[in-house]
Structures are given as structure tokens and as C-alpha cells.
Amino acid sequence: MRFHHANRCVSSLLMLSALLGIVGCGDSPGPSPNPGPELQCADGIPTIGVAGESVTEVYPLTWDEEGIATVDLRVPDDLTALAVVADDDDQYTAFVGIRQQGRQYVNLRSDPRGTDAPFFHTWNLAAALTFPVNEDTSLAPGCVRIRAVSERGTVPGTLHVSSRRTAPGGTLRIDLVLVGDTTLPGVTMEEVVDEVSALLGELGLAVAVDVGVATVAGNEFPAVDDEGTYALRASYVPEDPTRIPVYLIQGFQDELDVLGFAGGIPGPNGVPGTPTAGVIVAVDAHLGEFDEVSVMLMAETVVHELGHQLGLFHTTESDGGLFDPIADTPECRPAFDQDDDGELSAEECEDIDGRNVMFWVSGSFRQRELSEWQRRVIELAPVAR
């Protein structure tokens, strides 16, 4: 009997909902303290990464009759961050569980819909997880058991393990990828690059930023969440796999008013060619006065979606009842809903987190702030090398 196949469609819809902002975040940022039976790892299991470096290693995922594959790895003392991706071609995958002795980080059996903080993990195409996502989710030295599941699971998949065994830092590499005949009304690509670079600079990240430009052939009017969108995100495979693509399309065929969305929270960064690799941003949804692209708004969309792709959630969700799992991000509570319309605008939360680039709604002012731990999540990303 296969694992949770009946739930896959629901779960994938929930995953999409999360990407589009439906599923928010709760108040309990810690992993489960009740991990179940003692974890026994065999001697001689591989140690993650290389001392002093950030690297990506791969391990085969050999699925059992339930479609589950297990990989045991040893976490070294100096591991500062880890990102894992379960890749089974174009199939939905998920992490059934990630455990260490005394800690259960993810449990798909008890939380198939991915509603539990702090990971909110569920099925996705090339499902990904990153550690840490907040102050309390760094992996401890010792054995870690990673159990992945695939919708199909008939041929071996691949577990991509990107690790950082250095201090936070390096260079975050992003490519703005112009799709097909997409145009940028009233502005140049150079202006967009400059604004995205400036915004990332204003966030105070302790990483350098390299924003490049590329083009791909393809449909500049894909539909949201269809095969074309997945094919698009798999279409750009840079020589340097750590570059995160931001696909600029003219607009979505079916959803006219989508600004953009990420491939996952987090996405499979460092694994180009997968259906959720990278962010998609719709140019025409950013047209301002004189029907020209508002470079400021577009840069904020690019960075907001990159934040999701790197593992950040909205700081505050629309009704002020749900927040990201990071303790040091300010939370705008319903008491700030001055007009009592049930939703917290950026203006109402201006003195709290309304200026945070991960706030749920754009504002009439710049949103160019991150909390210290939001920055830390980005700075620790193993793709920043």
C-alpha cells in the first residue's frame, strides 16, 4: 500500500495555497519534543558536507513498497545550515519525517497537510526543507534520519543535500530570466537589476549579491500551476547550479492579477531543472502610472518571492492571527486594525512589520526591512557561497 496517495492532490493544493498565501504560520516554533523510539544509525554512515565549505552532495532514494526511502547521515559539529531536496523527476515528493535523537522536525503522517509550525511541510514537486528556519531548528551533531516519499516511487530518486560548514556569508546569486517575448514597458532590464540589487543591499544582509540576466525561450503567458509553468521553471539550467532563477513573464493567461509566486517555502534551491526551481514574476501586474513598470514594486515582488523560495513566510498574515515561525519578527495583532475591516494593511502595521518585505500585502511605501533572524535564514542558505 502506497503512502498517502489519496492525500496527494489535497496536499498539493494546500502547498499551492501556502505559496499563494493561504496557509499561515502559528505560534509554536519548535520541533516536536516527543520523537518516538530511539534512533539507531549504523556505523560508517556518510558525514554531511566538507569542513569549511558549502557543497551539494547526492544520495539515491530507493523507494520501498510504500514509496518511502530512508537515508541516514551524520551531522558534523560545524554544520551551520542544511537544505534537502527529494527529487523524483516530475513527481510529487515530500519528507515523511526528519528525526534526530530526541527531536522530530517533520512528521507527514501526523501532519499530512503541512499546517504545523515551524516547517509547514507537505507535498510538492521536488519537495525541499531547510535548516534552520528559525532560532530553534538547527540540526544537532549526530545522526539524522531523512525519510522521503514519492508519488510514483518506481525508479530511484535523488536526495540532494546542500550543506554549509562555514559561518553565514558568501554570495547570493540570482538570475532575472526574461521568458520568450516578454517586454518591460517603460523600463530597461538594467533598471530592474539595479533596483533588485539596491533593495537586497538595503536589507542589510551579510552576503554579497550578484544579480545576473538571462533569457529562455518559452511561453510568456503560462497558466498558473499547470504543466507549462512547471516546464518553464525547469527550463533554465545555469552552469552554476547555485544561481536562483527569477522568471519574468508578461503575465499569467488565467490569473490576470497574480504578481508572482515561489516554487516552494523553501524551493529546491541548488537543484536547477526541477519543476519548482525558481520564482515567477508577472511583469504586467506591476504597471504603474503611464503604463510603465513600477520598478520599485517589481523589485519588492522579486525579493518577497525570493524570501519564500529561501524559506521565509509572511511575517503577519492578513487577519493578524497567524505569524511566521521566527521569534524576532514583529507581529501585527488585530488591535492594529484601525478601520476594523478584519484585515491589517501595511499602513496600519507601519510601526510593527508593515515595512517588512515579507509582509502579506504591499504598501503605499517601501517595504525593505527584515528581522535579524530573517536575514540569518537567507545568509545561511547553502546556495549562498
Next chain:
Amino acid sequence: MMRSSTLSIARLALLAGALLTMTDTALGVSVRLCASVAHAQFDAFADAPAGTEALAARLRARHRSDLPTAEQLADATHGARLRWLAEHHPLALVRARALLLLAAHRDARTRALVLRVLDSTEPVIVRAAALRATDGWRMDAGLARRVRRLADERDPRLAEPARKRLGRR
């Protein structure tokens, strides 16, 4: 032509407020102060129905799932706010979202506005939103003429729904 001088002034006022905020921020002036200054000098919502500014804020949601539904905004008060935003807001995104949400409104003023947008040179996402706002309308001669014209557009966001509406492949 969609844009009267009045519409442009309203949009320009909103834009000018934003630009002032940006400029003063760059100069190191308190963003809180400059937002107040911008608001005082460029009260672009001055001629809008009460509550329009708050609705505009909601329509700037980064993700569609956070938008109000057409059913939630089906009353006449919201209809007036949405019509104002569909004409005056400087962001095409907000104009388009306002038009999509006007699908629940069938009054004469909404109908006249939607037809004006269809005849305008508004960006594709705004005209395509207006076309969707007509989904529940009876296809009279005036609407049919407009839909036939849109069916010949090169942009698939206009052409495909228009052709579908006409029963064409």
C-alpha cells in the same frame, strides 16, 4: 479613450505621494513624517467614496488568496468604491482587481464603466479584467461588437476568452 484629465490628475496625485515618500526617504528624512506630508499634500482619495483608501490597501495583497471575494463586496457601497478604483488607481493591478470584483455588480454605472474600459487603451490586464466582468452579462449587440474586436487581439489574455465567449475555437 478611457482617461479624462480628471482621472489622470487623481492617479498622478497618488503617484506623486509615493514619489515624495521615496525622495524624502533617500534624503534621510523620517519616513513617518514624509508619509504624513505626502498624504496631506496629495490626498488623491479626496473625491473617492469613503472607505475607498482602505479597500485599495486590501487590493494590493501580494497573493490572490488574500483578496476579498466578489460576494463580500457585492453591496452598492463597495460597488462605488470599486468603480472609483477601477478608474483612478495608479496601479494597473488594483484597477484590474477592482474590475474583476465588479463582476457581482450589474447596475448601469458599472456597466457603463466596464464598456468604457473595453473601448479604452488601458493595459491588457485591465481590459481583460473588464472582459471577465461581463461574463454574466447578456450578449447584446454592443457587447458582441466589443468582444469580436477583442477576439482579434494578439494578446491571448484578451483573444482567448473573447473567442471562447463567442463560441469560437
